[in-house]
Amino acid sequence: MAKPKPIKINQVSKDFAKQQVLNNIDLTIEPETIYGLLGRNGAGKSTLFNIITNRIPLSGGEVTIGGQTVTDNDDVLNRIYLMSEANLYPSRMRVKEIFKLTTQLYRGMDMRLAQTLAEQFELNTDTRFNKLSTGSRSIMKLIIALAVDVDYVFLDEPTLGLDANHRRLFYNALLDSYAKRPRSFVISTHLIEEVSNLIERVWVLQNHQIIVDDTTENVLNKGFAITGPAADVEAYTAGLNVIGHEALGNLRVQYVYGELDGDRPIPDTISTSHIDLQRLFIYLTNQEVVTVEN
Numbered sequence: 001m002a003k004p005k006p007i008k009i010n011q012v013s014k015d016f017a018k019q020q021v022l023n024n025i026d027l028t029i030e031p032e033t034i035y036g037l038l039g040r041n042g043a044g045k046s047t048l049f050n051i052i053t054n055r056i057p058l059s060g061g062e063v064t065i066g067g068q069t070v071t072d073n074d075d076v077l078n079r080i081y082l083m084s085e086a087n088l089y090p091s092r093m094r095v096k097e098i099f100k101l102t103t104q105l106y107r108g109m110d111m112r113l114a115q116t117l118a119e120q121f122e123l124n125t126d127t128r129f130n131k132l133s134t135g136s137r138s139i140m141k142l143i144i145a146l147a148v149d150v151d152y153v154f155l156d157e158p159t160l161g162l163d164a165n166h167r168r169l170f171y172n173a174l175l176d177s178y179a180k181r182p183r184s185f186v187i188s189t190h191l192i193e194e195v196s197n198l199i200e201r202v203w204v205l206q207n208h209q210i211i212v213d214d215t216t217e218n219v220l221n222k223g224f225a226i227t228g229p230a231a232d233v234e235a236y237t238a239g240l241n242v243i244g245h246e247a248l249g250n251l252r253v254q255y256v257y258g259e260l261d262g263d264r265p266i267p268d269t270i271s272t273s274h275i276d277l278q279r280l281f282i283y284l285t286n287q288e289v290v291t292v293e294n
Ligand SMILES: Nc1ncnc2c1ncn2[C@@H]1O[C@H](COP(=O)(O)OP(=O)(O)OP(=O)(O)O)[C@@H](O)[C@H]1O
Pocket: 016, 021, 039, 040, 041, 042, 043, 044, 045, 046, 047, 048
């Protein structure tokens, strides 16, 4: 089967009344790649997902696949699945009926996988949707997202309401399913450390724009903690892209995003180490103005 065409997000903007949410977003979603979309509460993650999947209209720009717009285009929309908090199902419908409905709305669904996952997650498929707990609703939607036959799956806070065991089960099921049938997943989440081993590419949405669009590996390689006596640390980090700092007794830690200056010798009093994605995200999104060199 030929590889699907990438999704291109070109200069996409969105305003709600007078409130600007997205400002000229440019992104490419490649086939068979797992992305993490990170952003603080209200940054616009769900809005971006809703636009890409044609749930809401955009205010400017366009979203295309292979040159075709996604707007009201069923031919391309049936290759894209959005799992979100919204409950779109008839409330009295049973889980197994919802699975069947999904096969009709998309190109199909791997019913055997859906059944296996339902057993693993202990979801009774005879239960009516309105009788499911919050966690069980999430589980049902996750099962559909993993079993539906599409090229692009958008997961908007997929683990909402799931306990730690179920979250682990889901991450494993996602990787398993991806290995058997590679396709793209775009995951928005606040549980950054839990997905950092899963995602190949990181997007950070902040101040209406994408401020990071890079491989997870590159992003992690660019994040440093520089620790030592305050005067030495400040002298060493002068001119570098400092995104945050902390005082630890007599020591100071400055967090840097970007290249360290290779020509500048590191004093003996200073230690440098890499930082995790969660901490990097906190500092990148804590500031009014952030300079990010992609
Ligand atoms: N239908 C709507 N009408 C008006 N404003 C909206 C609408 N949907 C979203 N917004 C506003 O757009 C902004 C972005 O919301 P969105 O839900 O996309 O953020 P998010 O990044 O998904 O947030 P969270 O992490 O809290 O779920 C918020 O200020 C929200 O209040």
